[in-house]
Amino acid sequence: MTEQDDTTAAAPLRVFLVDDHAMFRAGVRAELGGRDIDVVGEASSVAQAASAIITLAPDVVLLDVHMPDGGGRAVLDQVRKASPGIKFLALSVSDAAEDVIGLIRAGARGYVTKTISSDELAAAIRRVADGDAVFSPRLAGFVLDAFASRGDAPVADPELDQLTTREREVLRLLARGYAYKEIAKELYISIKTVETHVSNVLRKLQMSNRYELSRWAADRRLV
Amino acid sequence: MALQPTRPGGRLYRDPQRRVVAGVAAGIATHVGLPVLAIRIAFCVLLGFNGIGAVMYAVFWAVLPVEPGRAKRGRDWQSALPFLAIGGGVLLVQQLVGLSGVQSAIGWLVALVALGAGVIWHQADPQRRARLEMAVTKRSWLTGMVGDSDRPGYLLRLIGGGILVAVGVVGITAVIAPIPGAGLTSLLNSLVFSIVALAGVGLVVAPVLWRMFGQLRAEREARIRETERAELAAMVHDQVLHTLALIQRNAADPKSVLQLARGQERTLRNWLYKPAWSASERFAAALEEIAGEVEDAYPVAVEVVVVGDRPVSEAIGALIRATREAVVNAARHAGVDTISVYAEVEPEEINVFIRDRGKGFDLGSVEETRHGVRGSIIGRMARHGGEAEIRSAPGEGTEVRLALPVRKVQDNDAAPAEGAKA
Numbered sequence: 001m002t003e004q005d006d007t008t009a010a011a012p013l014r015v016f017l018v019d020d021h022a023m024f025r026a027g028v029r030a031e032l033g034g035r036d037i038d039v040v041g042e043a044s045s046v047a048q049a050a051s052a053i054i055t056l057a058p059d060v061v062l063l064d065v066h067m068p069d070g071g072g073r074a075v076l077d078q079v080r081k082a083s084p085g086i087k088f089l090a091l092s093v094s095d096a097a098e099d100v101i102g103l104i105r106a107g108a109r110g111y112v113t114k115t116i117s118s119d120e121l122a123a124a125i126r127r128v129a130d131g132d133a134v135f136s137p138r139l140a141g142f143v144l145d146a147f148a149s150r151g152d153a154p155v156a157d158p159e160l161d162q163l164t165t166r167e168r169e170v171l172r173l174l175a176r177g178y179a180y181k182e183i184a185k186e187l188y189i190s191i192k193t194v195e196t197h198v199s200n201v202l203r204k205l206q207m208s209n210r211y212e213l214s215r216w217a218a219d220r221r222l223v
Numbered sequence: 224m225a226l227q228p229t230r231p232g233g234r235l236y237r238d239p240q241r242r243v244v245a246g247v248a249a250g251i252a253t254h255v256g257l258p259v260l261a262i263r264i265a266f267c268v269l270l271g272f273n274g275i276g277a278v279m280y281a282v283f284w285a286v287l288p289v290e291p292g293r294a295k296r297g298r299d300w301q302s303a304l305p306f307l308a309i310g311g312g313v314l315l316v317q318q319l320v321g322l323s324g325v326q327s328a329i330g331w332l333v334a335l336v337a338l339g340a341g342v343i344w345h346q347a348d349p350q351r352r353a354r355l356e357m358a359v360t361k362r363s364w365l366t367g368m369v370g371d372s373d374r375p376g377y378l379l380r381l382i383g384g385g386i387l388v389a390v391g392v393v394g395i396t397a398v399i400a401p402i403p404g405a406g407l408t409s410l411l412n413s414l415v416f417s418i419v420a421l422a423g424v425g426l427v428v429a430p431v432l433w434r435m436f437g438q439l440r441a442e443r444e445a446r447i448r449e450t451e452r453a454e455l456a457a458m459v460h461d462q463v464l465h466t467l468a469l470i471q472r473n474a475a476d477p478k479s480v481l482q483l484a485r486g487q488e489r490t491l492r493n494w495l496y497k498p499a500w501s502a503s504e505r506f507a508a509a510l511e512e513i514a515g516e517v518e519d520a521y522p523v524a525v526e527v528v529v530v531g532d533r534p535v536s537e538a539i540g541a542l543i544r545a546t547r548e549a550v551v552n553a554a555r556h557a558g559v560d561t562i563s564v565y566a567e568v569e570p571e572e573i574n575v576f577i578r579d580r581g582k583g584f585d586l587g588s589v590e591e592t593r594h595g596v597r598g599s600i601i602g603r604m605a606r607h608g609g610e611a612e613i614r615s616a617p618g619e620g621t622e623v624r625l626a627l628p629v630r631k632v633q634d635n636d637a638a639p640a641e642g643a644k645a
Contacts, residue, residue: 115524137526137528137563137565138526138528140528141528141529141530141565144530144567145530145531148530148531172565172567175528175530175565175567176528176563176565176576176578176622177526177561177563177565177578177580178578
């Protein structure tokens with residue numbers, strides 16, 4: 001998730017902020033300024049957000065999970081129909097499992113909590129813009145839990161419904177708080193390979209029909 | 224205006240504290256300022272006039288409310304004896320003189336109807352409602368069904384009242400219209416009439432009862448909401464407002480502000496998503512508790528990720544204490560803002576990783592001096608068949624890995640773990 005010294009993006013990234021708290025938007029705007037990240041627009045409601053995002057076509061949308069008129073899920077669904085190329089990074093105070101898994105499965109490429117430091121947030125935005133995934137340690141833990149091999153669960157599609165040993169190792173290290181660079185060093189692979197593994201896990205998370213994933217949103221209440 | 228009420232503007236009540244039968248005489252006596260004895264004797268004497276004393280008594284009893292603030296006293300049957308004797312005497316005299324007849328029978332029967340109606344009517348009186356309400360809220364529905372002594376009595380009285388009314392109506396019909404030679408038919412007819420009359424009473428009383436129960440339910444719901452609101456208000460007041468005040472006072476010290484905010488956040492989360500397990504029961508809950516305690520004691524954030532869960536055993540208790548020691552060490556010596564704790568519960572092994580990106584230390588030099596590591600972490604794990612491994616180097620942070628082999632959890636043990644999180 002973290003990589004503080006990864007500040008070599010070419011052009012300034014265009015970022016759009018969706019959050020119903022004006023103070024939080026102002027804070028993020030201030031934090032991201034001077035980091036080669038351009039906040040091109042803000043919205044405080046689902047209705048405002050969807051049309052503005054489609055018009056502005058930013059690189060990355062920072063999306064609040066909980067909003068009064070429908071939440072991040074509604075924005076994701078509306079925008080992805082019109083402009084599937086725009087990437088979303090979910091941002092929330094809550095890292096409850098149903099929120100995390102729900103937004104990832106709706107198409108977000110990552111999930112971070114609002115307590116994240118500005119360095120880490122900037123790094124996460126860049127990673128998402130590059131087409132990679134951003135997993136918080138907690139999200140990595142959820143995924144490991146959801147894909148745990150429970151002997152009795154039948155696997156419909158092994159390609160989608162199971163994690164490889166390598167992916168599992170990467171997720172474990174993510175959950176232990178390792179940065180991508182540290183994971184690469186630990187497993188003797190390149191950072192690019194780590195990113196590929198994480199992206200593959202994200203794809204499985206989005207596409208798999210594992211019972212645990214669909215059930216999660218419905219009845220799990222982990223905090 | 225000779226009979227001035229003793230309490231100006233006072234209403235007429237029944238006085239159950241001084242009652243012999245239902246407190247009617249006592250109530251009237253207080254109201255009109257005559258001795259109770261006189262009123263009681265008057266009722267008894269009036270019995271002789273077509274039973275009008277009984278009718279009056281029954282009607283008064285049905286209509287008069289109980290005087291507020293007067294506790295009920297048990298009936299004193301002994302003091303009733305003289306009045307029974309007087310009543311009996313009056314009736315006897317009446318029989319002897321030959322005044323008894325159809326009229327007196329009707330009087331008695333009307334008294335019966337009034338009594339029955341009164342019994343039913345009193346089921347809806349506000350005091351009983353209050354009592355019923357208390358019974359409903361104090362007991363769970365089960366004990367309410369099984370152990371509520373008031374409820375069978377309630378039904379019994381309702382039915383008893385009904386029977387009294389029915390008998391009275393039947394009797395009145397039989398007395399007023401005695402068709403010669405058709406005793407059975409007239410009795411049947413009157414039975415039908417009485418059933419109709421009962422249905423009428425039911426129709427009158429049912430809405431009252433229905434309204435009463437509805438009111439009761441609404442009041443209960445309102446009280447539950449009120450309790451919830453009070454709980455929320457207390458929580459916000461004791462905790463959130465207090466924390467906010469502390470944050471304002473410590474605004475110059477970012478570290479303590481962070482610590483305050485973190486502690487408050489944790490409390491709120493626990494309050495909102497009440498944890499399914501206590502720290503003494505489940506491994507994951509115990510790790511969360513450790514994180515909370517360390518965050519309260521040191522200015523660090525402890526990020527806990529747990530995959531899987533199981534009940535706490537003696538060995539797992541040792542693992543939890545070792546984890547705690549490692550987290551506290553990191554908080555104390557590493558000089559970092561964040562400590563990561565990752566635990567994975569597998570069927571045959573539990574692994575815990577405690578990691579910081581802090582100063583780190585030279586393993587060779589420190590293990591001699593830092594007793595905590597050797598005794599509380601490595602030794603403790605070894606005693607329970609597990610192992611502890613410490614990876615650290617100056618400037619590279621520290622990672623403690625704790626591994627504990629465990630026996631496979633039985634299915635009936637694992638099942639509630641899954642179910643309870645749901």
